[in-house]
Amino acid sequence: MSQQTLADKVGVTRQTIFAIEKDKYSPSLEVAFKISNVFKTPLEDVFTYD
Amino acid sequence: MNMSYKEKSLIASLGVTLLLFGWYLYGAFSNLSLNPELPGFIEIIILIVWVVVLESIIQSVLAIKNKSQLEDERDKLIEKISYRYSYGFLSVCIWFLMVQILLDTRFDNHLMLTTPYGMFHFLLLFFVLSEVIRFGTQLYYYRKGV
Numbered sequence: 001m002s003q004q005t006l007a008d009k010v011g012v013t014r015q016t017i018f019a020i021e022k023d024k025y026s027p028s029l030e031v032a033f034k035i036s037n038v039f040k041t042p043l044e045d046v047f048t049y050d
Numbered sequence: 051m052n053m054s055y056k057e058k059s060l061i062a063s064l065g066v067t068l069l070l071f072g073w074y075l076y077g078a079f080s081n082l083s084l085n086p087e088l089p090g091f092i093e094i095i096i097l098i099v100w101v102v103v104l105e106s107i108i109q110s111v112l113a114i115k116n117k118s119q120l121e122d123e124r125d126k127l128i129e130k131i132s133y134r135y136s137y138g139f140l141s142v143c144i145w146f147l148m149v150q151i152l153l154d155t156r157f158d159n160h161l162m163l164t165t166p167y168g169m170f171h172f173l174l175l176f177f178v179l180s181e182v183i184r185f186g187t188q189l190y191y192y193r194k195g196v
Contacts, residue, residue, distance in 0.1 A: 015054040015088040015192075024195025025124050 001039075023044045055116035056125060062108040066186040070101050071178040128191045134192045136184035143176035160193050 001019075007014045010031060019025035020035075027035070036043045053061075074097055147169065154164040163172055 006149055011120075012124070013054070013056075013120055015056070016122050016124045019124060022195070028123055031123060038177075 006035070006038060009038045054192070055112065056121075058112050058116070058191060059109060060160045060189050060192075062112060063105060064182065064189070065147045066101060066105050066108065067178060067185070068182050070097065070104065071174070072082055075171065075175055075178065078174075085185050124196070128188050131191060131196065132187035135187045139183050140176060140180040143180070147172060147176070 003014045003017045007017045009018070011034070012027075013030060016027070016031075017049060020027055031045055032043060036046045039046060066106075147163070150163050163169065
């Protein structure tokens with residue numbers, strides 16, 4: 001899935017998806033849940049807390 | 051360098067602010083020691099109209115060239131942080147000016163800063179600098195991350 005597709009599904013910009021991937025932005029719980037819903041996986045499989 | 055619409059828009063705003071207000075303030079502060087008259091209302095309006103027109107043209111061109119202009123939570127967070135820095139700087143400057151006015155009244159110093167001309171241009175300078183800080187902080191956080 002492209003960054004733009006994921007961004008459109010979640011309702012954020014492509015730059016925000018890029019920033020999350022590069023660990024330059026911690027998304028809100030709402031966006032984190034939306035991302036995990038897109039991939040149909042539990043939240044902890046997509047995000048980990050360091 | 052791959053820049054987002056937001057970053058390009060910020061650079062344009064920063065450029066216009068620095069160029070027009072910088073040019074005006076440079077001229078104004080060059081005359082500071084000559085005890086000049088305050089600029090006319092029309093001159094200030096013309097300057098502001100120039101800023102608005104130039105800014106509108108650049109932002110329109112950027113908007114046409116960039117399809118995605120959606121603002122999300124990251125944009126809002128970065129904007130909030132930048133306003134905090136900008137407000138902090140402006141508050142310090144206003145307090146500085148207020149103290150100068152009080153000292154001038156108390157000790158009859160007649161500082162250039164507290165003449166109507168000086169006060170007007172220092173207020174404008176502080177406002178422009180706070181805008182520069184706002185744009186600069188946003189650009190920094192878009193690059194560095196939040």
